Structures are given as structure tokens and as C-alpha cells.
Amino acid sequence: MDSSNAAGTSNGGSGDGDPAAAARRNTKMPKYSKFTQQELPACKPILTPKWVVSVFFLVGVIFVPVGVVSLLAARDVVEIIDRYDDACVPVNMTDNKLGYIQNETISKECTRTLTVTKDMKQPIFVYYQLDNFYQNHRRYVKSRNDAQLRDYKKANQTTSCEPERTTADGKPIVPCGLIAWSLFNDTYIFNRGNENLTVDKKDISWKSDREHKFAKNVYPSNFQNGGLIGGAKLDSSIPLSDQEDLIVWMRTAALPTFRKLYGRIYVDLKENDTITVKLDNNYNTYSFGGKKKLVLSTATWLGGKNDFLGFAYLIVGGLCIFLAFAFTLLYVIKPRKLGDHNYLSWNRHPAGR
Numbered sequence: 001m002d003s004s005n006a007a008g009t010s011n012g013g014s015g016d017g018d019p020a021a022a023a024r025r026n027t028k029m030p031k032y033s034k035f036t037q038q039e040l041p042a043c044k045p046i047l048t049p050k051w052v053v054s055v056f057f058l059v060g061v062i063f064v065p066v067g068v069v070s071l072l073a074a075r076d077v078v079e080i081i082d083r084y085d086d087a088c089v090p091v092n093m094t095d096n097k098l099g100y101i102q103n104e105t106i107s108k109e110c111t112r113t114l115t116v117t118k119d120m121k122q123p124i125f126v127y128y129q130l131d132n133f134y135q136n137h138r139r140y141v142k143s144r145n146d147a148q149l150r151d152y153k154k155a156n157q158t159t160s161c162e163p164e165r166t167t168a169d170g171k172p173i174v175p176c177g178l179i180a181w182s183l184f185n186d187t188y189i190f191n192r193g194n195e196n197l198t199v200d201k202k203d204i205s206w207k208s209d210r211e212h213k214f215a216k217n218v219y220p221s222n223f224q225n226g227g228l229i230g231g232a233k234l235d236s237s238i239p240l241s242d243q244e245d246l247i248v249w250m251r252t253a254a255l256p257t258f259r260k261l262y263g264r265i266y267v268d269l270k271e272n273d274t275i276t277v278k279l280d281n282n283y284n285t286y287s288f289g290g291k292k293k294l295v296l297s298t299a300t301w302l303g304g305k306n307d308f309l310g311f312a313y314l315i316v317g318g319l320c321i322f323l324a325f326a327f328t329l330l331y332v333i334k335p336r337k338l339g340d341h342n343y344l345s346w347n348r349h350p351a352g353r
Helices: 002-010 019-027 049-075 097-102 138-142 146-150 207-213 244-250 308-333
Strands: 079-083 109-115 124-131 187-192 195-197 258-265 274-280 291-297
Touching: 049 308, 079 109, 146 207, 207 244, 244 258, 274 291
Parallel strands: none
Antiparallel strands: 079 291, 109 274, 124 258, 124 291, 187 195, 187 274
8 A cells, every 4th residue: 555655656746647747748748838839819811802902902003113213213324334355356366365365475455435325423333344254153162261361360271272272382372262363453544535534442342341351460472473373463562451352353243244343433424425445454254255344334322223123013013903903803793702611612513513
């Protein structure tokens, strides 16, 4: 008798008279709450035809004007685009473009003339555009060392920078990796008549990149010292945080056609103004069939020229208005009672299946 009571007490003090408690103990159920059991109050609206039509119509009424405004803003942007990679090749080298760009004895200077089609208000953004350049290639994107860029104590750290890790005699390259090695190195000088148009290259990179990704006490070393030069060289007396062309280039593009900011011109340009561009056609895009373009562009409150956003709003808004009218006609022509059980499959007449 005593032993059975002791056994009952040793089983937690509740005995076998509480099956629910025993089940929770055996299955290790969590503590009960309405949240874990998904028993919180919930709103489950019934989508009546009036609600559906109203929502579609409201979305359409909002989206269509937004699309129109976006398109008008995009149309206010003035762009001048000039492809110069082919035009700057000497006539006698058109059949050997790769030989032209790789021959250091041939001058790469080139002069282009641009005509302003509409008034351009400052600031005028200067971009270079590359086509068929896959900055998003996996091996290319991985070929960098972020720790080296933001911490001078890790300047010798070149892991994941293959094949541009060290020089031939084993010295670490700063900045290392293929991205930095292939830095864009074409240059542009703009003139309007006898007036030089200064290109401001300050703050062309993201502030967060300058302050957090590139240190003020990390300086280039052993950069572009190998036998094969990939792109621009860096001034070893300027810290990486102030090398804004490098910072812009190191933020890799997601698509093979991309633009990167070269600088800003703080001068208004008038319609029919003639802009003379003296450029150095240094960057090799001929080996992979790429294209180079110079872009001058203004901006609006919505940013640069981009019709996609406006068309997207117009298409979605127009589709919603169309569906609203279609559902309205369907409801008027062939109405059905809400919650009619006759439409359930098990209530339909066999002949109507």
C-alpha cells in the first residue's frame, strides 16, 4: 500500500488521474497560448463583387495618374549619348582594333563634337556607359578583399583576390583583385567654344562607401606594377577613401550594360550649343566585343531618364480599370446570389456536370 502511494507521488505528484497533463508531459507540448495555437482574433473579409470592383477601380485611378506623371518627368530629362569606341579608331586600324588599343606607341587621343538638342540645366551628370561587360560574373565579383580596403592593419590580406593577389616578387597588391585591376581609365575634357567646362568629381560615390568600406589610412601599393596592365593607375599618395573613381567602379553592376558616374558639370547648356570633347580612348573593350559611350544627362525629381516606371504604372492601372469594368458587366449581366449553396459541386444536378 505504502509503496504504491510512493510510486504515485514519484510520478510528478499528479498521479495518473490527469490524462491531459500526462500527454503534455510525454509529448513535450509547448505552453498553451492563443499565439502559438493561431487562435488570435483575425479579420476575414468576404470579397463581394462590389468590394472587388471598388478595389480594382481605386488602384487603377491611383496608378494611371502616377504613371502619366512619371512618364512626363522622364520626358523632361535631356540626354546626349555618344558612342566613341569605333569612331576613335584610326582609319588604318579599323581591321585590327585590338592591335590599336594594345599598341602603346599609337596615340589614343580623340576629339568628339556633341550638339545640345535642348536646354540642359545644371547639374549635368557625366556618365560612361559600357555594353557587354559582365561585372556580375561570379569570379569577377569575388575577386576582392573588403577587409583590406577598410583596415590598414589588414593591408597584406589578399585572400580571394586571385589572380591579382601579389606581384611577381610576392608583395601584396593594394587594392587587390580583378575589379580594382580593371578600373576604367578613359578620360574626358569638355569645352564650349573657348570655355572649359570643369567636371566636378567630388561626391560621385556613395557616402556610405567612402566612410565605411574604404579607409582613410589605406593607400595603394604595388598596384598595376605587373606585366599586364588592366586599367587605370592610382596615386599612391591619396587614400582609398578619396579615390572616388575607384569606389564607383568597385560597386559592381548587376547587368552587362551599365552606366557609372564620371562627374558633374555645374554650367547650364543652351540648345544648339556645340560641346567639344577631348578624350583618351584607353580602355580595352575590343577584346570582348564591348561598347563605350559617353552620356551627358540632366535629372528630375524622379531621377534620370527611365520610361519603365511610368509604363509599369500605366499598364497595371489600365489593367485594373479594365478588370473593374469587366467584373461590373459580368455582375450586371449574369448576377449570382452571394453564398448560394446551389453552386457547390455536391449540390449540382448530375446532368449539369
